[in-house]
Amino acid sequence: MSDSVRQLIINKIDARLKTILVTNGYATNIGQSVYDWRAESLEEANLPALIYRDTSTTTEISTLASFTHTMPVYLLAVVASDTPMSIIRSIIADIDKAIGTITDGYPGESWSGLALLTQRMGDESGVEIDEKKYAGCQMTMMVTFRTRGWDDYTQI
Numbered sequence: 001m002s003d004s005v006r007q008l009i010i011n012k013i014d015a016r017l018k019t020i021l022v023t024n025g026y027a028t029n030i031g032q033s034v035y036d037w038r039a040e041s042l043e044e045a046n047l048p049a050l051i052y053r054d055t056s057t058t059t060e061i062s063t064l065a066s067f068t069h070t071m072p073v074y075l076l077a078v079v080a081s082d083t084p085m086s087i088i089r090s091i092i093a094d095i096d097k098a099i100g101t102i103t104d105g106y107p108g109e110s111w112s113g114l115a116l117l118t119q120r121m122g123d124e125s126g127v128e129i130d131e132k133k134y135a136g137c138q139m140t141m142m143v144t145f146r147t148r149g150w151d152d153y154t155q156i
Helices: 005-017 085-099
Strands: 034-036 049-054 058-063 066-079 117-129 132-148 151-155
Touching: 005 034, 005 049, 005 066, 005 085, 005 132, 005 151, 066 085, 085 117, 085 132
Parallel strands: 034 049
Antiparallel strands: 049 066, 058 066, 066 132, 117 132, 132 151
16 A cells, blocks of 8 residues: 555655755755654764654544645754754754755645645754753644545545
8 A cells, every 4th residue: 555645745854854965055964864753862973863753633624525634743953962053053944945945846845745835833942852961953844735535545
């Protein structure tokens, strides 16, 4: 069976975040260490790291035949505690730039036409993970997409 629309969007997010490299015109190389729902503890050797998580999705019945889903995606950029805030701000700017990049002829935030809308909800600097102090930021975006009613494999 093919992937659900939600998984296809997550695949696009993963691929896009991995393009954040200096060689691609970005200010940082945060794209070298991108993780989907990383559960293991982070060690200094794993930094910098960019972890993304899709959590609970809300669903509205758009019509009898379609559902509109809104999926929050949390992006957690973690760097060593002695990293200057200017680098963290550059990571935030790089993530914004990557999300807005036009691909496949579509605006970036549509994830190749799979999503209706992606909204940036904000960011917050200062991160603590596993009772260790790290620097970094958490960003939140909301991705809205539509599927056939009771069929998350069929995009509408």
